C-alpha cells in the first residue's frame with residue numbers, strides 16, 4: 001500500500017482507543033458496541049455483561065458526560081430507553097452511530113494521565129493530575145500547578161525518574177509507583193508503535209481495590225504513518241461518513257469539503273497551489289465548494305476519477321484545475337479530463353491551467369474538449385471564473 005500524502009491527525013473513537021489499550025494490556029472494562037436499537041438485551045446477555053451498565057455515545061469529541069452522552073442503566077428497560085433516545089441522536093452537532101456499553105465501574109478516585117507529542121521540544125511529554133475526570137480543562141486553566149508535566153527523552157525512553165517525578169509532584173506518593181510505571185510503559189509502547197500525537201486516559205480510575213482502570217480514552221494518530229498501520233486504516237474508514245471523502249481516499253486523493261452549495265471546485269497536485277487558488281477566488285468573493293489534492297504521478301484514469309468525484313459534489317458546475325506537470329504529465333491530465341467530460345452530465349465547465357512535462361501535447365487535447373477553457377495562470381483562471389459569475 002502506498003503512503004497517504006497529507007497530514008490530518010486521526011482521532012480514534014473511545015471504543016477504538018480502548019481496543020488498542022487492551023492490546024497493550026491496559027485494564028479496560030468489559031464492553032460491547034451497539035449500533036442497532038433491536039435485540040439489545042440479547043446482545044448484552046450474549047456478551048456476558050452484568051448490570052449496572054454505562055452507555056456511552058461514540059463521537060469524536062470530549063465532554064460527552066456533561067452533554068448527556070454518558071448514561072447509566074440498572075436494568076434492561078432503562079438500557080432500551082437510553083439506547084432509543086441516544087442512538088442516532090445528535091450530540092454536540094455529531095450523529096451518534098454507535099454506543100459503547102460497559103459494566104459500570106466502582107470509582108475511588110479519578111486521575112488524568114496522557115502522553116503527547118511536544119512539538120517544540122521534539123519529545124514525548126507525560127501529563128498527570130490526581131484530580132482528573134470531567135473538570136480537567138478547568139484544572140488546566142485555573143490551577144495548572146496541579147498538573148505534573150515532564151518530558152520523556154526519546155533516546156533513553158521512559159525512565160523511572162519520570163514516574164517518580166509524577167508521583168511526587170502530583171502528591172499521590174510513591175505507593176502508586178509500580179502501578180503508574182506499568183501503565184505508562186504500556187501507553188508509551190502504544191504511543192511509539194502507533195505514531196501517536198496523543199494517548200490520553202481520562203479518567204484513569206483508581207478502583208476500590210486500588211487497581212487502575214482506563215475508563216475513557218483518546219488516541220490521536222499521525223496519519224502520515226497510516227501506510228504501516230492497516231488496523232488503524234480500518235478504524236478511520238469506519239469514521240468518516242462524507243461519501244466523497246471516502247471515495248477520494250480509496251484512490252489516494254485528498255478531498256476537502258469546504259463551502260457547501262458553492263458552484264466552484266478546485267483541483268491541483270499540491271496543497272500550496274490549492275491554497276493559492278482558494279485564496280484568490282475568495283478575494284473575488286467566490287466561495288469554493290471543495291478542493292481535491294491529486295498528490296503525485298496521476299495517470300489519465302485516475303485524473304478522470306478525480307474529475308468525476310469533484311464534479312459529483314452537489315451544486316458544483318465549474319472546476320478550476322491547476323497542474324504542474326512533473327511526474328504527472330500534462331497529456332495524461334488532459335486525457336483524463338477528456339474521459340471524464342465525455343461521461344459528465346449537466347452543464348459543467350473546466351477552467352484549466354497546465355505547465356510542465358508534455359504541455360503542448362496536453363494543450364492539443366484540451367482544445368478538443370468543448371467544456372474546457374484553457375488559461376495562462378492562476379490569476380487568469382480566477383478572472384475567467386469571476387467573469388462567469390458576474
Ligand code: GDP
Pocket residue numbers: 054056061062063064065066070103104105106107110133134202203215216
Ligand atoms: P467524557 O465526558 O466524554 O470525558 O466521558 P467519560 O467517559 O470520561 O465519562 C465522564 C464521567 O462519567 C467520568 O469522569 C465518570 O465520572 C463518569 N463515569 C463514566 N463511566 C463510569 C463508570 O463506569 N462508573 C462510574 N461510577 N462513573 C462513570
Ligand code: MN
Pocket residue numbers: 063133134202203216217
Ligand atoms: Mn473523559
